[in-house]
Amino acid sequence: MITRTVVMRAVRTVVFTLALPCLLVAVWWVASDSSTSVYAPPLRTILSRFDDVWTADRIRGDVVPSLLRLAAGYASAAVAGVVLGVGIGLSRTARAVCEPALEFLRAVPPPVLVPVIMLFAGIGDTMKIAVIASGCVWPVLLNTVAGVRAVDPVATETARAYGVRGAAWLRSLVLPSASPQIFTGLRQALSIGVILMVISEMFAASNGLGYAVVQFQRGFAIPEMWTGILVLGLLGVVLALLFTLVERRALAWYHRSRGARRKAGSGGA
Template identity: 75%
Template sequence: MKRLALRLLFVVALPALLVAAWWLVSADSTEVYWPPLRTILTTFPDVWTGERLRADVLPSVLRLLAGYAAAAVVGVALGTVIGSYRRVRAVCEPVLEFLRAVPPPVLVPVIMLFAGIGDTMKIAVIASGCVWPVLLNTVEGVRAVDPVMAETARSYGITGVARLRNVVLRSASPQIFAGLRQALSIGIILMVISEMFAASNGLGFTIVQFQRGFAIPDMWTGILVLGLLGFALSVVFHLVERRVLAWYHGLRTASRRSS
């Protein structure tokens, strides 16, 4: 119990310190674009009502989850194939390096030409950026599978789907989750950027509308919502990761204790 309380203290301490510093620094601010934190917090409940949450936050979250899920499926599938076969990797690597170097926001106008300006475009933009960390980490994770373990599985007749699920993906799962964690933060950024182009709802659209209407405290509340959303998604991801990789974290804990 004491250990849990100490961990919670460490988690809460830095955010509380930053909020306190923001409050003190901005307390006497008279600048239009830098309102006091108390003004922003007072404005928050008036702006983000239940209706606005349904109209703007929910669509953004659904687009993010759709793009993120598509990137996860494509990234893990392609990464497994590329990481498993040396010739495939040799052929695909130059193309992958070229595509990875193209910033996803630059692709927004191109994707709009093919996908229009609806939700499909926004999901495609999110997926196009999220897929790379998942793909590249999956490739490296599959390549790093212990050859002794792979040979042992082959000796026991574990092949096909069983080998893929129980040996390859299980061994690569820590690196796959590392890529998924990176992709989550990229997805939030691209969610906002995609909604700034020809959108009629969403967090990115709303924040831009506040900025154009010089509703500066309202704009800052939108930024706070983005931060809270990112934090909530990070917590959920951490819980899922701890559950799926419980065996891995158990091995690491046992290894540290034995050493």
């Protein structure tokens, strides 16, 4: 049975979540209402072009390909980052050997690598996926290494005492203990992936959200260009919400333990 407290808490959460976006939209609407600038049209003009620009055909032709590239690059980076991160995190020798190279590669901005990746992967979807993966892999990798290194040594010794080793040890102790850090890296990688998705589609592309925004800009279709920017922002919000739902489900045990510790601490105080 849903109690009044739960309902009020849900309403308060929705209000707090929507208050700032609604305020920003209202400020933008009022501030731009009398604008005569070609490059900064009124918000009402931008919104009036949405139905004409983002039709079902354009969504299939630009939004869907972008999402597929993002999914492929993000998934590749997630798998590679977790696998390499676990291996490096478990071995002191591997960390000593790999750390200088990792610091060097992490410092190279992924957009700078676009021309290099184009030389080896061409200008098709493979290049765009590689660009996304090359930027997303680092937060996942480094957070996985940090999470694996932070595994409780007492729990490790206890597992060894009970004969828990190999794959069972990784599955039952290392990965669950490191999973909060891993999800932190995955969250950071998601925002980086959206940025690199757009950047990669601005180079020799024939479709995608980044391609559409550039084409609108080159054709001086400024309101249409702004609609593309808004679509990218809304896409980022939707992806962040979906990620939050997945994270809460996957780390439900972690959030419950944190909540229990907070209650115990407040009760003791």
